[in-house]
Amino acid sequence: MASDSSTPVPQKFAPSADFSAQAHVKTVAEYEAMHKRSIEDPEGFWGEIASDCHFFKKWDKVREWNLPDAKWFVGGKTNVAYNCLDYQIEKGRGDHTAILWEGELVDDKGEPTDVRKFTYNDLLRDVCKFANALKKMGVKKGDRVTLYMPMVPELAIAMLACARIGAPHSVIFGGFSAQAIVDRLEDAQSTVIVTADGGYRRGKIVPLKKNVDDACGMTDLVKTVVVYERTGNEITMKDGRDVWWHDAIEGCADTCEAEHCDAEDMLFLLYTSGSTGKPKGILHTTAGYMVFAAYTAKMVFDLKPDDMYWCTADIGWVTGHSYIVYGPLQNGITTIMYEGAPNHPDWERFWAIVQRYKVTKFYTAPTAIRAFMKQGEELPGKYDLSSIKLLGSVGEPINPAAWMWYHEHLGGGTSPIVDTWWQTETGGILITPLPGVTETKPGSATQPFFGVDAAVVERDGTVLPRGSNGLLVIRQPWPGMLRGIYGDRDRFIKTYFSEIEGVYFTGDGARFDEDGYFWITGRVDDVLNVSGHRMGTAEIESALVSHPRVAEAAVVGFPDELTGEAICAFVTLKGDSEASAGLKDELRKHVATQIGAIARPKDLRFTDALPKTRSGKIMRRLLRELATKGRVEGDITTLEDLTTIAAMNTKDEE
Numbered sequence: 280m281a282s283d284s285s286t287p288v289p290q291k292f293a294p295s296a297d298f299s300a301q302a303h304v305k306t307v308a309e310y311e312a313m314h315k316r317s318i319e320d321p322e323g324f325w326g327e328i329a330s331d332c333h334f335f336k337k338w339d340k341v342r343e344w345n346l347p348d349a350k351w352f353v354g355g356k357t358n359v360a361y362n363c364l365d366y367q368i369e370k371g372r373g374d375h376t377a378i379l380w381e382g383e384l385v386d387d388k389g390e391p392t393d394v395r396k397f398t399y400n401d402l403l404r405d406v407c408k409f410a411n412a413l414k415k416m417g418v419k420k421g422d423r424v425t426l427y428m429p430m431v432p433e434l435a436i437a438m439l440a441c442a443r444i445g446a447p448h449s450v451i452f453g454g455f456s457a458q459a460i461v462d463r464l465e466d467a468q469s470t471v472i473v474t475a476d477g478g479y480r481r482g483k484i485v486p487l488k489k490n491v492d493d494a495c496g497m498t499d500l501v502k503t504v505v506v507y508e509r510t511g512n513e514i515t516m517k518d519g520r521d522v523w524w525h526d527a528i529e530g531c532a533d534t535c536e537a538e539h540c541d542a543e544d545m546l547f548l549l550y551t552s553g554s555t556g557k558p559k560g561i562l563h564t565t566a567g568y569m570v571f572a573a574y575t576a577k578m579v580f581d582l583k584p585d586d587m588y589w590c591t592a593d594i595g596w597v598t599g600h601s602y603i604v605y606g607p608l609q610n611g612i613t614t615i616m617y618e619g620a621p622n623h624p625d626w627e628r629f630w631a632i633v634q635r636y637k638v639t640k641f642y643t644a645p646t647a648i649r650a651f652m653k654q655g656e657e658l659p660g661k662y663d664l665s666s667i668k669l670l671g672s673v674g675e676p677i678n679p680a681a682w683m684w685y686h687e688h689l690g691g692g693t694s695p696i697v698d699t700w701w702q703t704e705t706g707g708i709l710i711t712p713l714p715g716v717t718e719t720k721p722g723s724a725t726q727p728f729f730g731v732d733a734a735v736v737e738r739d740g741t742v743l744p745r746g747s748n749g750l751l752v753i754r755q756p757w758p759g760m761l762r763g764i765y766g767d768r769d770r771f772i773k774t775y776f777s778e779i780e781g782v783y784f785t786g787d788g789a790r791f792d793e794d795g796y797f798w799i800t801g802r803v804d805d806v807l808n809v810s811g812h813r814m815g816t817a818e819i820e821s822a823l824v825s826h827p828r829v830a831e832a833a834v835v836g837f838p839d840e841l842t843g844e845a846i847c848a849f850v851t852l853k854g855d856s857e858a859s860a861g862l863k864d865e866l867r868k869h870v871a872t873q874i875g876a877i878a879r880p881k882d883l884r885f886t887d888a889l890p891k892t893r894s895g896k897i898m899r900r901l902l903r904e905l906a907t908k909g910r911v912e913g914d915i916t917t918l919e920d921l922t923t924i925a926a927m928n929t930k931d932e933e
């Protein structure tokens with residue numbers, strides 16, 4: 280793999296004249312005029328954009344803003360599932376493929392054995408059936424429904440069914456453990472959970488139902504478990520609580536009137552990591568999220584009716600919510616869903632899918648790109664990837680070498696790359712190139728989307744000029760922004776609106792360059808980004824200290840060639856516990872069972888004491904240096920006990 284330093288990177292890449300000519304936004308002047316208007320007259324701008332969506336009752340007011348509370352399309356009545364399905368069918372898209380799903384399993388020749396296509400008509404029918412099934416189980420408007428499922432179409436169907444009846448969904452990523460399920464169920468006070476017997480991942484079965492059973496053993500909250508049959512592995516069904524998906528929909532009507540939801544009714548909760556141990560339920564509402572997901576998808580991916588669009592994210596993350604389900608479907612296009620791993624049966628799987636379905640727009644994460652680079656450039660070269668018109672990146676900063684590889688080997692040297700910066704909290708993309716307009720610079724997410732008033736500031740809020748590094752803030756509300764942290768108003772205010780007065784604080788650092796481009800430098804809080812997945816250091820620490828032999832733990836990130844950042848845990852043991860390789864494995868495993876495999880520390884070191892300040896704060900900066908370079912060279916004057924670092928510097932790793 281070419282290292283970043285050895286790859287000469289031209290400064291800017293302009294979109295081709297051909298691409299620009301057919302794009303929704305064609306010129307820089309057009310972007311600038313539209314952006315200016317969107318900031319100066321947000322109500323006029325977003326009112327016009329929202330007119331392309333379907334509302335049962337039009338809003339009385341486009342925006343209301345009393346920091347930290349934003350309301351959009353106030354007084355309007357709408358339904359997100361109606362916009363994704365019925366409205367598309369009304370526009371003549373009923374027979375067009377909405378979801379094209381490919382399962383992970385392959386036959387002897389490497390051909391997929393499970394491919395399912397749902398037209399917009401099919402999807403509406405299945406969504407209505409499941410919506411009726413949920414109603415039959417007693418689910419009512421406002422009830423939170425938990426979805427813990429593999430990447431099967433039924434996950435999207437369940438989300439849309441919830442949206443149809445106004446019951447917010449809370450999707451839990453299938454890689455999370457039983458304990459993580461309990462935490463989220465309890466926080467959301469959710470009594471219904473939809474799962475599957477299992478899911479396929481790298482040819483193995485992930486025991487989803489078993490995890491749900493374990494979770495149900497830790498809380499008596501759950502009244503109903505709906506089980507979709509995917510893998511046919513043996514599971515136990517509990518009488519009176521568990522019901523098969525196919526039995527639940529049996530006899531249900533295939534029409535179901537869409538609830539007329541208030542613009543600010545809750546659409547979903549999605550849990551994400553913050554800087555304390557407890558994950559936070561990010562709360563999104565109906566109309567603003569809907570309009571923002573639809574419009575960002577259209578403009579950033581330059582969606583056109585015949586697009587075969589593939590976002591490789593898992594629906595368990597916000598990227599899957601906004602850019603597999605809600606954004607693409609509102610644009611009436613085909614959204615591709617792939618069930619499994621990128622390396623099953625081998626590292627050519629993605630390129631086989633691109634070739635098979637003539638994928639036109641491809642959206643993935645830098646960590647995946649780096650993994651592909653490692654496998655060799657001849658792999659994509661074996662496939663016909665000429666259908667690709669646009670590439671997207673999300674989840675973490677993309678290093679210039681990965682950008683260049685993406686550009687050359689996937690994009691044929693011509694497809695625009697949109698490096699999209701956004702967060703679970705933002706609901707949709709905030710900083711991004713517009714593919715027909717923006718001259719891209721590898722590694723930069725470039726410029727703010729319409730309606731986004733981004734700035735780089737100092738801690739005290741001073742706005743910094745071009746050519747500065749600082750903290751990334753958003754100064755005006757946008758339709759897709761979070762409306763709260765479920766059940767925790769104080770944390771909502773403290774996390775996003777108190778660190779820097781009067782603005783939304785992203786938790787990210789950024790450089791604002793001479794051309795007014797943003798370069799995201801990463802989190803400035805105690806949140807790690809491993810393979811584009813957010814992990815709170817505190818969350819991993821509390822998992823570690825829940826082990827009987829651990830006295831104290833501190834977790835830091837360190838750079839990793841593949842995953843961007845990797846997890847390093849420093850652990851002190853209780854009394855007579857002895858550090859051993861066996862215990863080290865046990866602790867790493869313990870974290871995986873407490874949270875999920877993505878949280879398992881890559882590196883775990885035993886130490887006699889953790890370096891602390893006089894006020895007792897763990898000095899993570901020192902630990903980061905230790906994890907990265909193996910020793911501490913920086914300033915240690917605030918350290919309470921100098922001997923701890925001296926010991927760690929010289930001590931060999933166990």
Ligand code: 7RM
Nearest residue numbers: 673674675676698699700701702703799813
């Ligand atoms: C969509 C998503 C959010 C955090 C965010 C950043 C980082 C995301 C980019 C990026 C640099 C990007 N939601 N991040 N996209 N950093 N360039 N294009 O990832 O809530 O899971 O994570 O991810 O630090 O704050 S998320």
